[in-house]
Amino acid sequence: MTDDCLLSSYDYQLPPELIAQTPVNPRDSSRLLVVNCLTSQVHSVFRELPRWLLPGDLLVLNNTRVIHARLYGHKSTGAPVEILLLEEKAPLYWLALVKPGKRVKVGSEIWFPDFPGRNRKSPIYLKARVLKVDSTTGGRLLQFESSSPDLFWQAIKHLGNIPLPPYINHFEGNCDLYQTVYAQKPGAVAAPTAGLHFTPELLQSLTDKEIAQAYVTLHVGVGTFRPVEAEDITQHDMHPEWVEVPKTTVEMIAQTKKNGGRVIAVGTTVVRSLEGAAQIALTQGEQGLGPFQGKTNLFIYPGYSWQVIDGMITNFHLPKSSLLMLVSALVGRERLMDLYKEAIEQRYRFYSFGDGMLIII
Structure with a gap:
């Protein structure tokens, strides 16, 4: 068994004071670690996201809305x-x-x-x-x-009350701050936190630079946060979560790729939505991504063969979590753990209300 398959390989020590208890204001003033998968990383600010993307790129966002669960x-x-x-x-x-x-x-x-x-x-x-x-x-x-x-x-x-994660225990603000500004479809019990950094002004700046935006829906549930307990992570079973990948988004992805643009997923939930839909299509003998509405239990870890995305925006995740394994599949486990070490040294803020990372393959 390789180290990439060992649960203990995804552990790290985080100083408790780096667990963000409140979001920054404005949202897009959070920090952004910009990562090239092969060579380098740069420290930036989230509002500068348009600087790191190109005209013709496509951002895919999760428009789920957290319910008062x-x-x-x-x-x-x-x-x-x-x-x-x-x-x-x-x-x-x-x-x-x-x-x-x-x-x-x-x-x-x-x-x-x-x-x-x-x-x-x-x-x-x-x-x-x-x-x-x-x-x-x-x-x-x-x-x-x-x-x-x-x-x-x-x-x-x-x-009801909007349920905040258990590691957020000093938050006294408006719980609407735990919604993305583009949240539309109610059904999630946790926010797709990579999207919390966006403001209407930032979305408009991206549009002005001809960086398009499309949407999927994944109602974040227990599957996203269920702990990985098996030391051999390949034995972990993801709990299914409901996904909708609409026809308009599929068409925008196809056109982006045809024009040489990149598909950037905003958050691990979008990654699972797109890649999950593509994997289900493969099992049905179809080639490429098609519209999908149903459940996915896709578990992504190092060695996964990417079908749709060319990069992603993500937050910093808990040790030994399936989310950490998913990001490792994109950037490499050893590289990702080195990036987390650097982020800790640079005093980045972690988890739901924390800072972000942009990874381009």
Whole structure:
């Protein structure tokens, strides 16, 4: 087994003070480490991104929107229950993490409080019933019931909280800062954080330089953050996540490549969306990327053969994470670990609210 396949090869020590607790203001004032896969790296600022791209390049971004996925309810006994929604399996049918899990048995009902500002002329309620335990995540499969078809999403918006990652524990700002400025389609339980650096002004600067933008949707869920536990990383199974690669994006990618431009993925979720769709097409005997809507469980690590992207923008990721392995597949594990060492020495800010990296193959 090569070192690239060993979980321990993706470990590093990060001083706790480098874990960013709040985003910088403005968003595009974060730092940017610009990396050429073969030779060099340059320290820059994110607002200078247009300087490092070329007219005719294409940025592909993830337009998912983080939902207010953390809810607080109670059992019929009055005992409090905390729920973190993970994935919508069907309308009103969700996979969720539940605390305290051991006390929320199959068949239990969880009731949620009323909220202000709604029409009270008819009886109103929102509750969930535990249908089964999910063996993969340890979560619960919940069937929600409501007194009107749209009440569920109203309740999520009014009662829920946007869930921040556990390593962000000193944030007191507006949770909208944990949304990209182009977020559109609700469904994620975590933000595609490479996109948090963009401002409307930066997007316009890119357009002015004839750097086009296209979108995919991957609702970030448990698969992105599930820890890799096997020392042989090739034995890790990614949890499937829902992806949509629309026809317009496929056409823009094809035209970009035809014209000699580069396809730059903004974040690991976009990488998984595009490469996942391409891999599924290959299994179906098709050549090239096509429109796709479904699930992908593609796990990318060193040795992967790239099908679509020519580079990516990414944040700095947790040790031993599948995200770190994905980026290693693009730039090389040893090179990436050296880059992380340099970033730590230069006091870059890490993780969701941290600084960024641009990698061009």
